[in-house]
Amino acid sequence: MKRYDCLLFDLDRTLWDVEKNQKEALRVLYSRYRLDRYCPDFELCFEYYEKSNSRLWEEYRDGKVTREVLRNTRFEEMLDQIGVHDLTLARQMGDDYVRLAPTFTNMIPHATEIARELSQRYPMYIVTNGFVETQHIKLRNCGLAPYFREIVCSEEAGANKPSPVIFEYALRKAGVPHTRAIMIGDDPETDILGAVRAEIDTVWFNPHHTPRTIDPTYEISTLPELLELL
Ligand SMILES: [Mg+2]
Numbered sequence: 001m002k003r004y005d006c007l008l009f010d011l012d013r014t015l016w017d018v019e020k021n022q023k024e025a026l027r028v029l030y031s032r033y034r035l036d037r038y039c040p041d042f043e044l045c046f047e048y049y050e051k052s053n054s055r056l057w058e059e060y061r062d063g064k065v066t067r068e069v070l071r072n073t074r075f076e077e078m079l080d081q082i083g084v085h086d087l088t089l090a091r092q093m094g095d096d097y098v099r100l101a102p103t104f105t106n107m108i109p110h111a112t113e114i115a116r117e118l119s120q121r122y123p124m125y126i127v128t129n130g131f132v133e134t135q136h137i138k139l140r141n142c143g144l145a146p147y148f149r150e151i152v153c154s155e156e157a158g159a160n161k162p163s164p165v166i167f168e169y170a171l172r173k174a175g176v177p178h179t180r181a182i183m184i185g186d187d188p189e190t191d192i193l194g195a196v197r198a199e200i201d202t203v204w205f206n207p208h209h210t211p212r213t214i215d216p217t218y219e220i221s222t223l224p225e226l227l228e229l230l
Helices: 018-032 042-061 067-081 087-103 111-119 132-141 164-174 188-197 223-229
Strands: 006-009 124-128 150-153 181-185 201-205 218-220
Touching: 006 164, 018 042, 018 087, 042 067, 067 087, 087 132, 111 124, 111 223, 124 132, 124 164, 132 150, 150 164, 164 181, 164 188, 181 188, 188 201, 201 223, 218 223
Parallel strands: 006 124, 006 181, 124 150, 181 201, 201 218
Antiparallel strands: none
């Protein structure tokens, strides 16, 4: 007998390659706004963005900042670092980025084929802290949309991962008890911890072999390993 009736997937960094896609989007903005005038080294400019962005995402996850603050402050801080103090430009870049980034389609290796294969055997849901409109555009553009029943976003569920609330919300949508679902995600602090709190089994996707801080039910370093488990 099959052990699970439903698969819950994280999207960013589990299926959709955030690192590659955000860098490509940033490169477009860097040339659109001629930022080379202030910072001739794109890599350096990107490093400033990344540092600010990852700190702000943690603050957003913990409910310390709103999504508007997250969207604009990362550009405000990046521009500050290269000596451009321009809030209007930061806001414009924030808006552009939100429109642009989800149109890039670099995927984590084998994501599309594994999603296609598993979707023939399981109902699948995305459970994400990302923004509703962004995640829908990403899924449509990268061709994953047909494989998922629904995208469960934290905004709609009223809580961010790792709150068990978003997982319980997803289970209600899927109509399965917690014992019959499994969460697959890359982030131990949100995906794994949150699912553990909701008493859902977990697969930790750990491509960089990071040491464990929490015990998942299973651990994999490549997506095709899912086919051996599920
Ligand atoms: Mg992730």
